[in-house]
Structures are given as C-alpha cells and as structure tokens.
Amino acid sequence: MEDLTFRHTTLKRASGLKPTAIIGVVASGNLEVLVERVMPDAECLLEIRTAAEGFGDVWEAVVADFVERYSPGGLKFSINDGGARPDTVSLRLAQAARLMQEDDR
Amino acid sequence: MSVAHVDRQLPGETRAASSWYEASARERVRLLLDAGSFQEFIGPEARETSPHLRVFDLPEQFDDGIIVGCGKLDGSPVFVAAQEGRFMGGAFGEVHGAKLTGLLRAARDVKSAPVLLLLDTGGVRLQEANAGELAIAEIMRAVIEARSAGVKVIGLIGGRSGCYGGGGLIAGCCSALVVSEQGRIAVSGPEVIETNRGVEEFDSRDRALVWRTMGGKSRWLIGGADAFADDTVGDFRKAALKLLSSTADFGLDTLKAEQSRLEERLQSFGECPDALDIWRTEGVSDPRSIPALPADQFIALGDKIRRTSRDAR
Structure with missing residues (x-):
C-alpha cells in the first residue's frame, strides 16, 4: 500500500450544500471516494491509499486535472484505491464532486 | 450526517427495473426502501475500518463492506443491512460482523421493526479468520434472539458473490428468504467441494452444474428459499413485503416444523445424484427446461408443484 496526499488551492468554493458523499467500491480496478465539506473555501485536500505502488506521478496529474476542471474548494477527498486506471479515477472524482452539488436533505 | 447518492431523480419505474445483481450495496438499499428514508448507522465518514487488513497490506473500505441502518418500506419502519459483494467478496470480518450483530440486537430491543438482510457474501474473510468465525456465531445468535423477540428477519439474496460459508448459515437462521436466479445459497462453495472431495464429486468449472x-431456482423449488424474485429491485421489494406479511411467528412449534421439513426433504431427495433428479422427483415433467425458463413462467410452474408445507423455518 502507498499513501499519497495532494493539497491544492482552488479558484472557488465547490457549490452545493451536501456535507458528505460517497461513490465507488474498493475492488480490483475500482476505488471509493469519500467527500467531506471540511476544508477552507479556497482549499482542497486529497488523501489516497492505493494498492498500486509507484504511480505517484500519474495520481498527481489526474488530481491536478480534476482540480482545474471542477475547482472543488472546501472539499476533502479520502480515497481507498484497489488499483483503478486513471480514467476510472477521473470518473469517480467527477461523480463525487457532482454528488456534493446536490441539495442537502 | 447523511450521505449523498447518485441519480436520486430516477422515475419510479426505472428504480424498480434496476438489476439487483448489477447494483452496489448502497444502490440496493436506496432503491429498495422508500425514497430518501434511509438513515445509516456508523457510515463511511466514521471510518470504522478493519484493524486486520492493513497487517496484510490490503486496501480497506470505509464502511468495511457493509451498510447498516434504518428506513421505511412501504411506509413502515425497517432495519436494513447490505453487504457489498464486490469488496473482498462481501466477506465477514470483525468490524463488518460487529455492525450486523449490533443492528440485529437493536432490532431485538426495539421489537417493532423487521430486519432486511441483503446478503452478498463468500463467507468469512480469510485474513480475519478467527474474528470472522466468531462474528458468524454472534450474528446467528443475534438473528435467533431477534426472532424470539418477535422480529422478522428476511434475507434477500441475488448478488454476485451469492451467499456462501457463514453467510449460508446465517441465511438458514432467517425467518424467510427471497432469492433470484442469480442468487446462490450454500455453505461450501464449488471450489471448496472440488478441492476437498475431488472433481468426480463436484466439478466447479461446470457452471451449469x-x-x-446452488442457484436460486433450485433453492426455491426445494424450499431452501421462500420467495423467488426476478433480478430487479422492484421484484425483491414486492417479495420482501409479501413475506413480511405472511411469515409466521417464531417459536418452538416453528422449529419442530422446520426439523420435520428438513427430515422430509432428506428422505425425498437424499438419493438423488443431481438437481435434475430432484426436480423430476418434485413433479417437474421436463426438468431440463428449468434453467432457461423466464422468471414468470418458472414461478407459475413452481407454484403448481411446490407443497406449501415446505415453508416452515
């Protein structure tokens, strides 16, 4: 297992009111993303535990691309990864950000 | 804190038609219960993960592969637990098991709300062997205690991991079971039987066998499950509601009836070398047609030949 942490400043706060959301399952080639609205508005944090060691550079690129596209200010992403490919990671991150935009109930 | 879910705006018909087999545990719970009614206990944000998996350098899941909580089914309160069959084969570990034991004990104490167990498991997680085995024993006891307190415990089985090992034992303790064709119920899995008894005893690569x-159709035909559902969330919901209203109370008489049901089953089918022979003995004139029958025709055929005395439990 390898632990990776990425901290970014964002242009704006992620919209929506949801305090937390979860998407995905920890399985081979899949991952789960838990999102919590616990960060300052102009920051986001991603904490990753991955079963595939040695792919820090790829994670860095995928995360940077995600932050640029979605500007997820205020959100903390906790990820358990079962060795997902970069496209699956991008998809799950996008789904997670989308879920946080829903109104709270 | 509540946890958000995807595609909540699905129209009712789409929700009901969703495949049970393909859905994740979270989707099953969300689609099965009344919309927006589910409240999770010890959700993923609590991060109650397995203390054992990190020792083996294996990835954890924030909910340890099981979702427990309460909600409403057709307006009435229910407790619900759902195993995620894709995380470590839905297997029972220490935390996973403790969450289910706690839910069942809560149901025992509350008394007024039934429990829906969405089983999807290969059995005990090998990395947590002793803790997992203990968890199975505790859960079986908790199921029986809940039933003794008047709580109905309904198992719903139709996931990709089936219901094996200790999961099969827990299923045997439930008040009633719903199964789909995709659901498999057994204790020893195909590979386990082949490894221990040889390929002549059971060829695990023979998928039809x-x-x-172990498949849902055979289990329902011989009384191993009480209701047969097509592989949709809507069908599982309907079957669960029906069983909640029709399942008898639990007591010594139920246990005695169950014992004689099992004795009678052994007597009737004990000499049958294959499920096809069991179905023929049951009165199916063309047993080879069973696997290919669509759910509605299969249920119609089963209703004609099944004797209702089979449902004791």
Whole structure:
C-alpha cells in the first residue's frame, strides 16, 4: 500500500450544500471516494491509499486535472484505491464532486 | 450526517427495473426502501475500518463492506443491512460482523421493526479468520434472539458473490428468504467441494452444474428459499413485503416444523445424484427446461408443484 496526499488551492468554493458523499467500491480496478465539506473555501485536500505502488506521478496529474476542471474548494477527498486506471479515477472524482452539488436533505 | 447518492431523480419505474445483481450495496438499499428514508448507522465518514487488513497490506473500505441502518418500506419502519459483494467478496470480518450483530440486537430491543438482510457474501474473510468465525456465531445468535423477540428477519439474496460459508448459515437462521436466479445459497462453495472431495464429486468449472445445484431456482423449488424474485429491485421489494406479511411467528412449534421439513426433504431427495433428479422427483415433467425458463413462467410452474408445507423455518 502507498499513501499519497495532494493539497491544492482552488479558484472557488465547490457549490452545493451536501456535507458528505460517497461513490465507488474498493475492488480490483475500482476505488471509493469519500467527500467531506471540511476544508477552507479556497482549499482542497486529497488523501489516497492505493494498492498500486509507484504511480505517484500519474495520481498527481489526474488530481491536478480534476482540480482545474471542477475547482472543488472546501472539499476533502479520502480515497481507498484497489488499483483503478486513471480514467476510472477521473470518473469517480467527477461523480463525487457532482454528488456534493446536490441539495442537502 | 447523511450521505449523498447518485441519480436520486430516477422515475419510479426505472428504480424498480434496476438489476439487483448489477447494483452496489448502497444502490440496493436506496432503491429498495422508500425514497430518501434511509438513515445509516456508523457510515463511511466514521471510518470504522478493519484493524486486520492493513497487517496484510490490503486496501480497506470505509464502511468495511457493509451498510447498516434504518428506513421505511412501504411506509413502515425497517432495519436494513447490505453487504457489498464486490469488496473482498462481501466477506465477514470483525468490524463488518460487529455492525450486523449490533443492528440485529437493536432490532431485538426495539421489537417493532423487521430486519432486511441483503446478503452478498463468500463467507468469512480469510485474513480475519478467527474474528470472522466468531462474528458468524454472534450474528446467528443475534438473528435467533431477534426472532424470539418477535422480529422478522428476511434475507434477500441475488448478488454476485451469492451467499456462501457463514453467510449460508446465517441465511438458514432467517425467518424467510427471497432469492433470484442469480442468487446462490450454500455453505461450501464449488471450489471448496472440488478441492476437498475431488472433481468426480463436484466439478466447479461446470457452471451449469453449479447453478442448478446452488442457484436460486433450485433453492426455491426445494424450499431452501421462500420467495423467488426476478433480478430487479422492484421484484425483491414486492417479495420482501409479501413475506413480511405472511411469515409466521417464531417459536418452538416453528422449529419442530422446520426439523420435520428438513427430515422430509432428506428422505425425498437424499438419493438423488443431481438437481435434475430432484426436480423430476418434485413433479417437474421436463426438468431440463428449468434453467432457461423466464422468471414468470418458472414461478407459475413452481407454484403448481411446490407443497406449501415446505415453508416452515
């Protein structure tokens, strides 16, 4: 297992009111993303535990691309990864950000 | 804190038609219960993960592969637990098991709300062997205690991991079971039987053999499950509601009836070498047609030949 942490400043706060959301399952080639609205508005944090060691550079690129596209200010992403490919990671991150935009109930 | 879910705006018909087999545990719970009614206990944000998996350098899941909580089914309160069959084969570990034991004990104490167990498991997680085995024993006891307190415990089985090992034992303790064709119920899995008894005893690569022996159709035909559902969330919901209203109370008489049901079953089918022979003995004139029958025709055929005395539990 390898632990990776990425901290970014964002242009704006992620919209929506949801305090937390979860998407995905920890399985081979899949991952789960838990999102919590616990960060300052102009920051986001991603904490990753991955079963595939040695792919820090790829994670860095995928995360940077995600932050640029979605500007997820205020959100903390906790990820358990079962060795997902970069496209699956991008998809799950996008789904997670989308879920946080829903109104709270 | 509540946890958000995807595609909540699905129209009712789409929700009901969603495949049970393909859905994740979270989707099953969300689609099965009344919309927006589910409240999770010890959700993923609590991060109650397995203390054992990190020792083996294996990835954890924030909910340890099981979702427990309460909600409403057709307006009435229910407790619900759902195993995620894709995380470590839905297997029972220490935390996973403790969450289910706690839910069942809560149901025992509350008394007024039934429990829906969405089983999807290969059995005990090998990395947590002793803790997992203990968890199975605790859960079986908790199921029986809940039933003794008047709580109905309904198992719903139709996931990709089936219901094996200790999961099969827990299923045997439930008040009633719903199964789909995709659901498999057994204790020893196909590979386990082949490894221990040889390929002549059971060829685990013969998928047709595996399915007709352990699959939902055979289990329902011989009384191993009480209701047969098509592989949709809507069908599972309907079957669960029906069983909640029809299942008898639990007591010594139920246990005695169950004992004689099992004795009678052994007597009737004990000499049958294959499920096809069991179905023929049951009165199915063309047993080879069973695996290919669509759910509605299969249920119609089953209703004609099944004797209702089979449902004791």
